[in-house]
Amino acid sequence: MNADNEAPNTEQTQTEPRKWYHGVTNYQWLVLIIACAGWVFDVYEGQIFNITRQDMLLEVLGGDEAATKQWGDFFLAIFLCGGTIGGLLFGSLADRYGRQPIMIATILMYSVFSGLTFFASDIYTIGGLRFLVALGIGGEWAVAASLVAEVFPKHARAHASGIFHATSILGTWLAALVGIWVASQWRYAYLIGVLPALLIVWVRVSVKEPQRWEERRRSTEVSQMGSFRELLLNSQWNGLAIRGMLLAAVGLGTFWAVTVAGQDIVREFLLERGVVEEDAKSRAKFAYGIVQATGGGLGLLSFGPLAARFGRKRTFIGFHAAALAIVPCVCFLPQTYTQLLILLPVFGFLTLGMHSGYAIYFPELFPTNIRATGASFCFNGGRMMAVPVLLFSGWLKSREDVSLSTAVMGLSLLFLVGIAIILTLPETKDRDLVEA
The missing domain is CATH 1.20.1250.20 (MFS general substrate transporter like domains)
Structure with a gap:
C-alpha cells in the first residue's frame, strides 16, 4: 500500500509537530474531505424531512392537520429506529468487510431511497422509504468516523474527527436553503437527495482500506471482525x-x-x-x-x-x-x-x-x-x-x-x-x- 495512505511516522516518535496539521498527507486530507461530504449529505437527508414534512404530509393525507402531526411524530420514531439498526448493522459489516465497500453501500442506500421519495404517493410508502434512508444514514457515520480515526496520525486525530462531525452544520444549512428554494414543492428536495450517489465514484477511486485494518484482518479470525459477541460479552x-x-x-x-x-x-x-x-x-x-x-x-x-x-x-x-x-x-x-x-x-x-x-x-x-x-x-x-x-x-x-x-x-x-x-x-x- 502506498505510504501516503497512512499516518506518517510521527505516530511513533516522541516529538510532535508544532501544528496539528503538520505532517498530514494529501491522502489523509482527501479521506477527511470525502468523509465530511458523506456526513453533510447524511445530515441533509435527515433534516430535509423536518423542513418539508408539513407540506409533504398535508398533501399525502389530504389536508388532515391532526393526522399530519401524529404521522410526523411517528416518522421521527421510525427514523430513530432505522438509524439505530443501520448503524449497528453497517458498523459490524465495516469491521468485517472493510471501510470502503460499506461506505459505498450506505451512501448508495440513503441517496437512492431519498430520491425515490419524489415518486411516493401514500403514507406507508413514505414511511418505508424513511426507514431505508435512516438505515444508510446510521451506518455512514460509524464507517466514516472510524476511517478518519484510523487514517490520521495521533497528534491530528482529535482535530480531524472534530472537523468531520462539525460539518453536520453544513448539512443543516443546505437542507434549510433547499427547503426555502423548493417551498411547497417538497418532492424536489428529495430528488436533490440523489446527488450524494455521485460520491460513490470518488470513494471507489480514492479511498483505500487503512493499513491497520488490513493487518488486523490478516491476523484475526473472520468471526472476530465486527463481532457483537466480542463487543458485548x-x-x-x-x-x-x-x-x-x-x-x-x-x-x-x-x-x-x-x-x-x-x-x-x-x-x-x-x-x-x-x-x-x-x-x-x-x-x-x-x-x-x-x-x-x-x-x-x-x-x-x-x-x-x-x-x-x-x-x-x-x-x-x-x-x-x-x-x-x-x-x-x-x-x-x-x-x-x-x-x-x-x-x-x-x-x-x-x-x-x-x-x-x-x-x-x-x-x-x-x-x-x-x-x-x-x-x-x-x-x-x-x-x-x-x-x-x-x-x-x-x-x-x-x-x-x-x-x-x-x-x-x-x-x-x-x-x-x-x-x-x-x-x-x-x-x-x-x-x-x-x-x-
Missing part, C-alpha cells in the same frame, strides 16, 4: 460500550429536549410580548436556524482543539457543566429580543458542541476489529436510548401547569448525568488507537 469492551451509549443518549436526548427547544423559547418569548404569531414564528426560525445554529457550528468545531489540548474527559465535562449553566440564563434572564439573540449562539455552542466529541472519542475506545461496531453501538444505541427522553420531553412541555422555560431547565439536568458517566470512562488523549 468481553468484559474488556462491554462496559465501555454501555457507558459510551449512555453518554451519547444524554447528548442526543438533550439535543431534542433542550437544544431544539431554542426555537420554541424564542417564539413564546415574542408572543408574551404581543408580537403577532406569524411574525413570532418567522423571527424564531431565524433565531434558531441561523443565530443559534451558527453558535452550535462553532461549538462543534471547537471541541476537537480543546480535546487535543485538555483531554477528552475534561472537555466533555466542561461542555456539560457549561451547558447546564447556560440553559437557565437563556430561559429566564433576557428581557428583550436582542438580549435573547446575544445568548442564543452561546446556548448553541455549549449544548451542541459536545456532539463532535462522539466522533473523536468512541473510535478511540475500541480495537480495530470492532472499532466501527463499538463506535456505532455507542452513537446509534444512544439514539434509541434518547427516545424515552424525547417522549418525556413532549409530555412535560405539553403540561399546562409547567412553563416551557421551566420544563427545558428541568430537562437540562440530564447534563449532570453526562458528567457522572464521563467520570467513569478512560482518558484517550495522546494514546495510540487500541489493539486488543
Whole structure:
C-alpha cells in the first residue's frame, strides 16, 4: 500500500509537530474531505424531512392537520429506529468487510431511497422509504468516523474527527436553503437527495482500506471482525460500550429536549410580548436556524482543539457543566429580543458542541476489529436510548401547569448525568488507537 495512505511516522516518535496539521498527507486530507461530504449529505437527508414534512404530509393525507402531526411524530420514531439498526448493522459489516465497500453501500442506500421519495404517493410508502434512508444514514457515520480515526496520525486525530462531525452544520444549512428554494414543492428536495450517489465514484477511486485494518484482518479470525459477541460479552469492551451509549443518549436526548427547544423559547418569548404569531414564528426560525445554529457550528468545531489540548474527559465535562449553566440564563434572564439573540449562539455552542466529541472519542475506545461496531453501538444505541427522553420531553412541555422555560431547565439536568458517566470512562488523549 502506498505510504501516503497512512499516518506518517510521527505516530511513533516522541516529538510532535508544532501544528496539528503538520505532517498530514494529501491522502489523509482527501479521506477527511470525502468523509465530511458523506456526513453533510447524511445530515441533509435527515433534516430535509423536518423542513418539508408539513407540506409533504398535508398533501399525502389530504389536508388532515391532526393526522399530519401524529404521522410526523411517528416518522421521527421510525427514523430513530432505522438509524439505530443501520448503524449497528453497517458498523459490524465495516469491521468485517472493510471501510470502503460499506461506505459505498450506505451512501448508495440513503441517496437512492431519498430520491425515490419524489415518486411516493401514500403514507406507508413514505414511511418505508424513511426507514431505508435512516438505515444508510446510521451506518455512514460509524464507517466514516472510524476511517478518519484510523487514517490520521495521533497528534491530528482529535482535530480531524472534530472537523468531520462539525460539518453536520453544513448539512443543516443546505437542507434549510433547499427547503426555502423548493417551498411547497417538497418532492424536489428529495430528488436533490440523489446527488450524494455521485460520491460513490470518488470513494471507489480514492479511498483505500487503512493499513491497520488490513493487518488486523490478516491476523484475526473472520468471526472476530465486527463481532457483537466480542463487543458485548468481553468484559474488556462491554462496559465501555454501555457507558459510551449512555453518554451519547444524554447528548442526543438533550439535543431534542433542550437544544431544539431554542426555537420554541424564542417564539413564546415574542408572543408574551404581543408580537403577532406569524411574525413570532418567522423571527424564531431565524433565531434558531441561523443565530443559534451558527453558535452550535462553532461549538462543534471547537471541541476537537480543546480535546487535543485538555483531554477528552475534561472537555466533555466542561461542555456539560457549561451547558447546564447556560440553559437557565437563556430561559429566564433576557428581557428583550436582542438580549435573547446575544445568548442564543452561546446556548448553541455549549449544548451542541459536545456532539463532535462522539466522533473523536468512541473510535478511540475500541480495537480495530470492532472499532466501527463499538463506535456505532455507542452513537446509534444512544439514539434509541434518547427516545424515552424525547417522549418525556413532549409530555412535560405539553403540561399546562409547567412553563416551557421551566420544563427545558428541568430537562437540562440530564447534563449532570453526562458528567457522572464521563467520570467513569478512560482518558484517550495522546494514546495510540487500541489493539486488543
